[in-house]
Structure formats: structure tokens, C-alpha cells
Amino acid sequence: xxxxxxxxxxxxxxxxxxxxxxxxxxxxxxxxxxxxxxxxxxxxxxxxxxxxxxxxxxxxxxxxxxxxxxxxxxxxxxxxxxxxxxxxxxxxxxxxxxxxxxxxxxxxxxxxxxxxxxxxxxxxxxxxxxxxxxxxxxxxxxxxxxxxxxxxxxxxxxxxxxxxxxxxxxxxxxxxxxxxxxxxxxxxxxxxxxxxxxxxxxxxxxxxxxxxxxxxxxxxxxxxxxxxxxxxxxxxxxxxxxxxxxxxxxxxxxxxxxxxxxxxxxxxxxxxxxxx
Amino acid sequence: xxxxxxxxxxxxxxxxxxxxxxxxxxxxxxxxxxxxxxxxxxxxxxxxxxxxxxxxxxxxxxxxxxxxxxxxxxxxxxxxxxxxxxxxxxxxxxxxxxxxxxxxxxxxxxxxxxxxxxxxxxxxxxxxxxxxxxxxxxxxxxxxxxxxxxxxxxxxxxxxxxxxxxxxxxxxxxxxxxxxxxxxxxxxxxxxxxxxxxxxxxxxxxxxxxxxxxxxxxxxxxxxxxxxxxxxxxxxxxxxxxxxxxxxxxxxxxxxxxxxxxxxxxxxxxxxxxxxxxxxxxxxxxxxxxxxxxxxxxxxxxxxxxxxx
Numbered sequence: 001x002x003x004x005x006x007x008x009x010x011x012x013x014x015x016x017x018x019x020x021x022x023x024x025x026x027x028x029x030x031x032x033x034x035x036x037x038x039x040x041x042x043x044x045x046x047x048x049x050x051x052x053x054x055x056x057x058x059x060x061x062x063x064x065x066x067x068x069x070x071x072x073x074x075x076x077x078x079x080x081x082x083x084x085x086x087x088x089x090x091x092x093x094x095x096x097x098x099x100x101x102x103x104x105x106x107x108x109x110x111x112x113x114x115x116x117x118x119x120x121x122x123x124x125x126x127x128x129x130x131x132x133x134x135x136x137x138x139x140x141x142x143x144x145x146x147x148x149x150x151x152x153x154x155x156x157x158x159x160x161x162x163x164x165x166x167x168x169x170x171x172x173x174x175x176x177x178x179x180x181x182x183x184x185x186x187x188x189x190x191x192x193x194x195x196x197x198x199x200x201x202x203x204x205x206x207x208x209x210x211x212x213x214x215x216x217x218x219x220x221x222x223x224x225x226x227x228x229x230x231x232x233x234x235x236x237x238x239x240x241x242x243x244x245x246x247x248x249x250x251x252x253x254x255x256x257x258x259x260x261x262x263x264x265x266x267x268x269x270x271x272x273x274x275x276x
Numbered sequence: 277x278x279x280x281x282x283x284x285x286x287x288x289x290x291x292x293x294x295x296x297x298x299x300x301x302x303x304x305x306x307x308x309x310x311x312x313x314x315x316x317x318x319x320x321x322x323x324x325x326x327x328x329x330x331x332x333x334x335x336x337x338x339x340x341x342x343x344x345x346x347x348x349x350x351x352x353x354x355x356x357x358x359x360x361x362x363x364x365x366x367x368x369x370x371x372x373x374x375x376x377x378x379x380x381x382x383x384x385x386x387x388x389x390x391x392x393x394x395x396x397x398x399x400x401x402x403x404x405x406x407x408x409x410x411x412x413x414x415x416x417x418x419x420x421x422x423x424x425x426x427x428x429x430x431x432x433x434x435x436x437x438x439x440x441x442x443x444x445x446x447x448x449x450x451x452x453x454x455x456x457x458x459x460x461x462x463x464x465x466x467x468x469x470x471x472x473x474x475x476x477x478x479x480x481x482x483x484x485x486x487x488x489x490x491x492x493x494x495x496x497x498x499x500x501x502x503x504x505x506x507x508x509x510x511x512x513x514x515x516x517x518x519x520x521x522x523x524x525x526x527x528x529x530x531x532x533x534x535x536x537x538x539x540x541x542x543x544x545x546x547x548x549x550x551x552x553x554x555x556x557x558x559x560x561x562x563x564x565x566x567x568x569x570x571x572x573x574x575x576x577x578x579x580x581x582x583x584x585x
Binding site: 007008011012014015018019021022023025026028029032040041042043044045086087088090091093094095097098099100101103106109110113115116117118119120121122123124125126127128143144146147150151154204207208210211215225226229230233240243244246247250251254255258259 | 325
């Protein structure tokens with residue numbers, strides 16, 4: 001009995017430590033973003049505020065170009081996501097539904113590209129983009145993020161496509177549907193959890209990237225959030241309330257996507273397991 | 277290997293339609309966009325990197341000369357630049373990967389127990405890993421702020437008696453390691469927790485009947501079971517941390533304090549885009565690649581040898 005209580009206590013204490021370690025920084029970010037300035041800068045911090053307001057958010061959106069950066073990030077991440085899905089669906093379909101030489105080789109070589117860290121290819125990448133005239137353009141960024149998420153996306157979709165019975169497609173085609181139609185109406189919807197997982201992965205890759213956005217974008221009106229926030233943070237005397245407000249706003253899309261992916265990934269893997 | 281990577285191949289659909297274009301052409305055609313992107317934007321740049329590393333090239337100006345191995349020879353004696361960066365990068369990677377594994381395994385063990393609110397805490401534990409780097413950086417700079425940061429306040433009002441300084445030449449590496457551990461330990465949790473859930477509970481029950489305590493159960497049952505996952509996780513984490521750029525660069529900056537955590541990726545960036553010597557930057561990228569390849573080889577050797585014993 002004593003051993004049981006000790007064990008339970010240890011579990012709850014450890015869980016409490018995890019809660020504090022991961023939850024407190026997030027709580028502190030949100031709290032700082034709504035605190036009045038005088039509470040932010042006092043030497044003895046307050047751990048709760050009765051005087052919460054959204055002034056910092058208002059400053060963020062009215063006195064800086066945060067909204068522009070936000071729209072740019074959405075454009076780039078959204079563009080990369082759409083392009084990735086298109087290219088990865090085609091590639092995964094080709095690999096699972098057609099027999100041709102070098103199929104496996106291509107699939108494995110793609111995965112092999114994850115050996116190269118971004119910092120190792122950013123230099124030649126920049127020079128290439130410069131000579132292609134894609135510096136200071138969102139297209140350059142969209143192409144880079146698509147490429148980075150493509151190998152993972154293709155493998156993910158491939159495993160989903162493999163679990164879809166061919167008979168369904170055949171039936172649709174016997175009923176007169178063309179092959180593109182069969183893919184769009186049967187294969188993609190059935191692989192929806194995979195398509196969603198891939199979209200989220202790509203969106204987050206693009207949303208979070210700093211290195212390529214820093215190197216490829218110079219014009220202020222084209223900057224994405226990570227670069228824009230860095231410049232915001234470094235250019236002025238730090239307005240902590242506003243910087244934390246920026247942190248909260250940037251986190252929200254990642255959070256929404258994270259919550260969504262968790263459920264779909266689990267159900268997707270579950271379905272795969274049943275199939276064997 | 278092949279069995280895992282190439283599960284049952286579905287039979288082709290081609291017979292269903294009158295053939296105009298040979299079946300396999302469609303395969304190539306549909307795969308083409310993906311191949312073009314990866315070939316053009318990853319593999320070609322890698323090759324180009326090797327070629328650039330043998331040149332002296334300015335980032336903007338059309339200056340480009342063949343210099344052979346001069347870039348590499350330069351780094352051989354570049355003690356304050358290259359060798360120092362290699363040393364700092366090694367400390368950083370070893371330090372943070374060690375902590376990530378310790379914290380990650382401990383967290384996974386806790387999250388594998390049953391307790392009220394487990395689902396919530398599992399989700400929360402993975403969250404630092406999902407945060408955009410820029411958010412981690414500004415948040416940690418605020419928490420660890422040396423004048424009004426809450427970490428300083430909490431430590432000084434409880435356990436620590438002398439003033440804490442997180443942003444100083446002597447401490448910035450430690451701060452950087454702690455911050456990186458916080459951000460990346462969930463990666464270890466994901467892998468280990470998934471593996472823990474597949475361990476047969478009867479193993480523990482049997483050990484308990486035999487009188488094995490919690491520590492012995494961990495060493496003799498849990499550890500051998502999660503060893504293969506840890507093998508992969510440690511390898512990946514080391515490769516990722518050795519080439520980590522954005523967290524360090526954004527957290528510590530380029531000059532001043534940043535020079536005390538100037539790892540190889542940071543040095544590469546400074547050479548390429550600060551000093552605009554892209555040939556040298558490419559040479560550093562090639563060196564990093566060679567080091568990682570060597571590390572992976574040695575790592576596999578060591579691992580397979582210990583398996584045989």
C-alpha cells in the first residue's frame with residue numbers, strides 16, 4: 001500500500017513538473033501580452049493580472065507592418081501547401097499505380113535528400129535563385145518549401161495510396177469515369193487523412209522557416225513572419241508586451257494545425273495497422 | 277530492407293483502357309514534377325556546392341576564380357575561426373543531445389503511466405517542438421532576461437543566492453543548450469513513448485514477482501526494449517543539432533555574445549552572407565557534410581560492435 005502511494009505521488013509530481021516546464025512558458029507569453037506595461041517592467045513580476053487588455057495587440061497591428069508579414073506568411077505557406085499536395089499526389093500515384101523502371105530508386109533517393117541540412121544547401125541555392133531572378137519573390141520561397149516537404153509528403157501519401165483497394169478505382173472506371181476523375185473522386189478522398197497530414201507538415205515547414213526567408217527576401221514588404229519579427233525585435237527598444245503578442249499570434253496557426261494533425265495522424269496510423 | 281520499403285505492388289490498371297500511350301510513360305510523366313524539383317533544388321545545389329568550394333567567389337559581384345583546395349587549406353590553420361567553431365559546435369551538439377535524451381526518456385516514462393489529465397499533458401509536452409523557432413527565441417529571451425526575467429526572479433528568490441547572468445560570455449553556451457533542450461526534447465518523447473506502449477506489460481509483472489525494483493526493471497526491461505529507438509533518435513538528433521542554424525543565430529546573434537556560440541553552421545552563414553565569400557561558405561558546407569558522413573559511419577560501426585558482444 002505504501003509503495004503504491006509513493007509510486008502514485010512520484011507520477012503526479014513528475015507530471016506536474018512536465019506541466020510547469022512546458023505550460024509555464026506558454027502561460028507567461030500570453031500573460032505578458034495582456035499585462036499593462038508597468039507590470040511588465042517591474043522587478044518583482046506578477047503571476048496574474050486583474051488589468052488585462054489588448055493594447056499590445058493593437059500596437060502590433062497598427063504601428064508595425066506585422067499584418068503585411070502575416071499575409072505574406074499565409075501566402076507563402078498556403079502556396080507551398082497547395083503545390084506540394086499537387087506534386088506529391090501525382091508522384092505517389094505514379095509510384096503506386098504504374099510499373100516502371102527506377103521507381104524504387106527515385107523514391108529512395110528523394111528520402112536521401114534529408115541528409116542535407118538547410119545550411120548546407122543555402123549558399124548554392126541563393127546563387128541559383130539569384131541568377132533565376134527569384135530573389136525577393138514569394139515564388140522562390142514557395143518552390144523551396146515545396147521541395148523540402150516533398151520527399152516526406154510523397155512517402156506519406158504513397159503508404160496511404162497503397163492501402164486503397166484498386167477495385168474501387170477499377171469500378172469507377174468501368175462505370176465510365178476517366179482516370180483523373182477516379183483519382184480526384186476516389187483515391188484522394190480516401191487518402192484524406194494522409195493529404196491533411198501532408199498539408200499540415202508543409203504548412204508548418206513554411207510557416208516556421210527562417211533561414212531561406214532571410215536569405216532570399218530583402219524587401220520589407222515581402223518579408224514573412226520569422227524575419228519580420230526578428231527585425232521588429234532588433235530595431236527598437238524591446239516592447240516586451242508587443243513582442244509577446246506577436247509570439248501569440250504566430251503560434252495560433254501552428255497550434256490549430258497541431259491539434260488537427262494529432263487526431264488525423266492517429267486515426268490514419270490506426271487504419272494502416274488494421275490493413276497490415 | 278526491400279520487403280519493408282516495397283510492399284505488395286498493385287497490379288497495373290492499364291488494361292482497362294485502350295492504350296494510346298504506353299503505360300509506363302504515364303508513370304514517368306506523373307513523377308516528373310517531383311523529380312525536377314528535388315533534382316533541381318536539392319541535388320543540383322549539393323553538387324554545385326562541391327564545385328563552388330573549389331572557387332573563390334563573391335556573393336554579388338561577378339568575381340569567380342578557380343582556387344583548387346585553397347579554401348580547405350585555409351581552414352586547416354584557421355584556429356580562431358574554423359577550429360573554434362568546430363569545438364563550440366561539438367560542445368553544443370553533445371551537451372544538448374545528452375540532455376534531450378535524458379529529459380525525453382524521463383518524460384516518456386512519466387507519460388506512459390496512467391494519471392488524470394494524461395492526454396492533455398501529452399499534448400502539451402509535444403508543444404515546444406511545434407512552436408516556430410522565432411517564437412521560442414523571443415519567448416526564451418524574455419524568460420531568461422537578465423534584468424527583469426522571470427527565471428532569474430524565481431531562482432534568486434528561492435535557491436540561488438548570487439546574481440544569475442544568462443547572457444554573458446561564460447554562460448551563453450549553457451543557456452543555449454538549455455533552450456535547445458526545451459525545444460527539441462519532445463522529439464525524443466515521441467519516439468520513445470510510441471515504443472514504450474508496445475512493451476508487453478507481462479514482462480514487468482514477471483519482474484515484479486521476481487522482486488525487481490523500479491530501477492532494475494528500468495535497466496533490465498525498459499532500456500533494452502527502447503535501445504533500438506534511441507539508436508535512431510540519438511543519430512538524428514545529433515545530425516540535426518550539429519547543423520542547427522536558426523535557433524542559435526536568432527537567440528545569440530552574429531557578433532558579440534554570438535561569437536561564444538558560433539558553431540559551424542553560424543560560421544558558414546557569416547562567411548557566405550556576412551563576408552560574402554560564398555566559395556568559403558560552400559567549402560564549410562562540404563566539410564560539415566563529410567563530418568556527418570564520417571559520424572554516421574563510426575556510429576554504425578560502434579553500434580553493431582556492441583551488438584555482437
